[in-house]
Amino acid sequence: MNISREQKHSFYTSKVWRDLRAYKLSLSPCCQCPDCLDNDSITIADSVHHIVDIDINFDLRLDIDNLMSINSLCHSRLTVTNYHKQKQLEKLKNKNNNNKIINKLIKATQP
Numbered sequence: 001m002n003i004s005r006e007q008k009h010s011f012y013t014s015k016v017w018r019d020l021r022a023y024k025l026s027l028s029p030c031c032q033c034p035d036c037l038d039n040d041s042i043t044i045a046d047s048v049h050h051i052v053d054i055d056i057n058f059d060l061r062l063d064i065d066n067l068m069s070i071n072s073l074c075h076s077r078l079t080v081t082n083y084h085k086q087k088q089l090e091k092l093k094n095k096n097n098n099n100k101i102i103n104k105l106i107k108a109t110q111p
């Protein structure tokens with residue numbers, strides 16, 4: 001599923017999301033990321049993470065079971081290791097493909 005930047009923006013700024021987010025943080029005030037759970041650390045959550053990214057399933061954006069209270073530092077670590085890492089790899093792959101094409105083109109122009 002491809003969600004536009006505008007759709008995402010209007011979702012993250014909507015009242016329903018802000019209310020749900022505050023509700024989730026009131027239910028689970030501590031970070032629920034795998035690292036904190038594994039280490040029994042008590043870190044105050046200041047952010048709410050979609051377990052299944054809204055890019056993957058937009059229908060789960062307001063599903064309380066798809067939400068995880070998280071500390072923003074843990075969040076950036078988690079998103080980098082999961083979804084975004086994959087995206088970065090895809091981008092890199094595309095770049096490499098482009099490089100191959102460019103190299104072919106360069107070779108073709110050489111005598």
Ligand SMILES: [Zn+2]
Pocket residue numbers: 031032033034035036037043070071074
């Ligand atoms: Zn954490």
